[in-house]
Amino acid sequence: MNSLISIRSDFPSIQQKVNGNSVIYLDGPAGTQVPKQVLEAMNYYYTHHNSNTHGHFMASQETDQILEEVRQKVATFLNAPGSECISFGQNMTTLNYSLSKGLGRIFTPGDEIVITQLDHEANRGPWLALEELGIATREIKLLANGTLDYDSADLVINKKTKLVCVGLASNIFGTINDIARIKQKAEEVGAYLLIDAVHAAPHCSIDVQELDCDFLLCSAYKFYGPHVGLLYCRPGLLDNVPTDRLRTQESVAPYKIETGTLNHAAIAGVGAAIEFIASRGEGENLRSQLVAALEEIHQHEIKLAKALWRGLDSIPGVHLLGPPIDSPERAPTLAFTIEGLTPAEICQYLGKAGIYAWDGHFYAIRAVEVLDIMKIGGVTRMGVVVYNTMEEIDRTIREVRTLAEQTYRLRQKGSTVKS
Ligand SMILES: Cc1ncc(COP(=O)(O)O)c(C=O)c1O
Known part of the structure; x- marks a missing residue:
């Protein structure tokens, strides 16, 4: 097994400094850093194969071959039955809008789509847009502890439901949703199941056959790749979706949604990113290497996330949100607030110390509205990924502690903190 300790030297960007401090990237949920293997693959494409597709010359044929090879690698990454199930797009949001537009031509007024209050807006907005066609949306509720209210799922998924859209993992609270439970209900009423796996993809192996979903979306820039959106459609399904398509574009899956x-x-x-992950695991083939590597990555990430949670939790004035880090299934993503500070002030302070964290709602805006935390500027979010270390976690906890204590003292004096 390749050790995760040596992995840091693969990432040129994480060697940088801010104000003399090594940069700590805890902004992974907004996009991970890119290893040199991925940078080299993109550079190599431009220096050796750069061309458009379907020509009668070598570079074009190589381009065709690369696209098909990467389609197959993504299929393996998601355990899809074949490369014909994988479509490429600009990003997840654009692919989901294209899909919603196509499905909106099949669904009829009075049909219903179920979305959740926890999901990223990219898995809500495209479906809410169909309301102008008379296709109603119903929401699975979010509970105060950052998990879905499955009783409300049982109520909103009904005979009118044509599609249920749910995230695999929450990009704000790290919650892993009970997809099996939702799938069972969707199946009872004959609805399609669409999964947003954008946040989950860097943290666990995804198996579309085990999830038994009809559609699944993810985004390579969240798992060490560049900005490319990926869509899985169950075999045969996309062929029947009337997508926006030039008449020159092939009318079958996976191409018919690609513009x-x-x-x-x-x-x-993207292909190099998948190979990069696989290179961290042992196995007889790409799939088994990916599964082994992602298990090892999960163990590493969750160990760090637990240390971060416990460290932050021990600081007076810090409040962690979402399911406890010891929950059986949990993504290594933490959300918290500090009394007397806005999340933006916290991130400004940390940013000056070279610690990259995000503030706000991260497009999980409905969750922040429902929990009524937008009035305090949302939350501070930190996400652990493969290149983070325990030293980084310790330094982060120290900085947050200093800030929280400084804030507490200033509040005692009736003043406010300056970052
Ligand atoms: C859970 C989740 N879904 C969807 C998206 C949107 O992905 P993209 O930027 O590829 O459109 C994001 C991006 O942050 C996300 O975290």
């Missing part, structure tokens, strides 16, 4: 010229170099990078 214009794709980002070939970035797609080459």
Whole structure:
């Protein structure tokens, strides 16, 4: 097994400094850093294969081959039955909008789509947009502890439901949703199941056959790749969706939802990102290497996330949100607030110390509205990924402690903190 300790030297960007301090990237949920193997693959594409597709010359044929090879690698990454199930797009949001537009031509007024209050807006907005066609949306509720209210799922999924859209993992609280429970209900009423796996993809192996979903979306820039969106459709399904398509574009899956010229170099990078993850695990084939590697990555990440949670939890004035880090299934993503400070002030302070964290709602805006925390500016979010270390976690806890104590003292004096 390749050790995760040596992995840091693969990431050029994480060697940088801010104000003399090594940078700590805890912004992974907004996009991970890119290893040199991925950068080299994109560079190699431009220096050796750069061309458009379907030509009668070598570079074009190589481009065709790269696209098909990467399609197959993504299929393996998601355990899809074949590369014909994988479509490429600009990002997850754009693919989901294209899909919603196509499905909106099949669904009829009075049909219903179920979304959740926890999901990223990219898995809500495209479906809410169909309301103008008379296709209603119903919401699975969010509980105060950052988990879905499955009783409300039982109520909103009914005979009118044509599609249930749910995230695999929450990009704000790290909650892993009970997809099996939702799938069972969707199946009872004959509804399609669509899964947003964008946040889950860097943290666990995804198996579309085990999830038994009809559609699944993810985004390579969250798992060490470049900005490319990925869509899985159950075999045969996309062929019957009337997508927006030029008449020159092939009318079958996986191509019929792909528009214009794709980002070939970035797609080459997606293949390298999958290979990069797989290289961390042992196995007889790409799939078993990926499963082993993602298990090892999960163990590493969750150990750090537990240390971060416990460290933050021990600081007076810090409040952690979402399911406890010891929950059986949990993504290594933490959300917290500090009394007397806005999340933006916290992130400004940390940013000056070279610690990259995000503030706000991260497009999980409905969750923040429902929990009524937008009035305090949302939350501070930190996400652990493969290149983070225990030293980084310790330094982060120290900085947050200093800030929280400084804030407490200033509040005692009736003043406010300056970052
Ligand atoms: C859970 C989740 N879903 C969807 C998206 C949107 O992905 P993209 O930026 O590829 O459109 C994000 C991006 O942050 C996300 O975290």
